[in-house]
Amino acid sequence: MISGIFSFLNVDVKELTDNDVNLRHYITAIIVLSLMISGVSTIHYLTENWKSEIINRAEHEIKAAESKQLVAEIELQALRLQLDPHFVFNNLSVLSELILKDQQLGFEYTENFAKVYRYLLLNSKSKLIILKDELKFLDAYLFLLKNRIGSGVNFEISVSPTKLDMRLPPVTLQLLVENALKYNRIEKDKPLRVRIFTNESDELIVHNNLLPLLRKPRSSGIGLGNIKSRYALLSDREPHIEQNELSFTVKIPLLA
Incomplete structure (x- = not known):
């Protein structure tokens, strides 16, 4: 390597004296040191570029994740907002009729209406609610429902x-009950039967017999579609629908 360096400098190694040999070693050391410094600088430059690229990529991924979360929150809020008019429009007309016919029953209906609507307001920003609270809400809601549709x-x-301490999206039960009522006949002599129960697979099951309407009502997308959309934003688990002729x-x- 040393001979090569001096050949490059056009120097005959055999003609060098001892002092020249020392000079040769000194020059060689300087050249090697320069190469090492240059190599270190190059490695530092490449390393800094690599680190900068990694940081920029990480920041981009964080911003993308934050944007995705923001979109999910907006979609979730929009889905929640579908619930209020769906509930209110089905019950205000019933309340006005009950007040005229039976003031005491109208008062009780108003109390339960307030409980249900308070539940909606208090949980409007909640993604999930424990099943125990959802069942309390359902109890008040069923009082309204029975007075609305009778004994069918x-x-x-x-x-x-x-x-009871497992969680689900708020108002899920109300939407499922409304869905059962919407697509089936309500008859006193042949009532619609709705069962609500849990299983060992951490699922809440809403089951009803089928009494199909002669004309299928137009779907509003608020019932099952709302529930599916909320679960898609909240969990990897999704609702399952099973249907047969009966x-x-x-x-x-149910989420932990």
């Missing part, structure tokens, strides 16, 4: 106490 529907609720079943995941 029977409800059976059987929920394991071990599942019954319709929706299995809702």
Whole structure:
């Protein structure tokens, strides 16, 4: 290597004296040191560029994740806003009629209406609610429902106490009950039967017999579509729908 360097400098190595040899070593050391410094600088430059690229990529991924989360929050809020008019329009007309016919019943209806609507307001910003609170809400809601449609529907609720602290999106049960009523006939002599129960797979099940309407109503997208959309934003688990000629079943995941 040394001979090569001096050949490059056009120097004959054999003609060098001892002092020249020392000079040769000195020059060689300077050249090697310069090459090392240049190499270190190059490595530092490449390393800094690599680090900068990694940081920029990470920042981009963080911003993308934040944007995705923001979109999810906006979509979730929009889905929640669908619930209020759906509930209000179905009950205000009933309330006005009850007040004229039976003031005491109208007063009780108003109290339960207030409980249900308070639940909606208090949980408007909640993504999930414990099942125990959802069932309390359902109890008040069913009072309204029974006075709205009479005795054409029977409800059976059987929920394991071990599942009461598990969670689900607010108003899920109300939407499923409304869905069962919307697509089936309500007849006193042949009532619609709605069962609400849990299983060992951490699912809340809403099951009803089928009494199909002669004319299928137009879907508003507020019922099952709302529930599916909310679960898509909140969990990897999704609701499952099972239907045959006799019954319709929706299995809702209960989340820890």
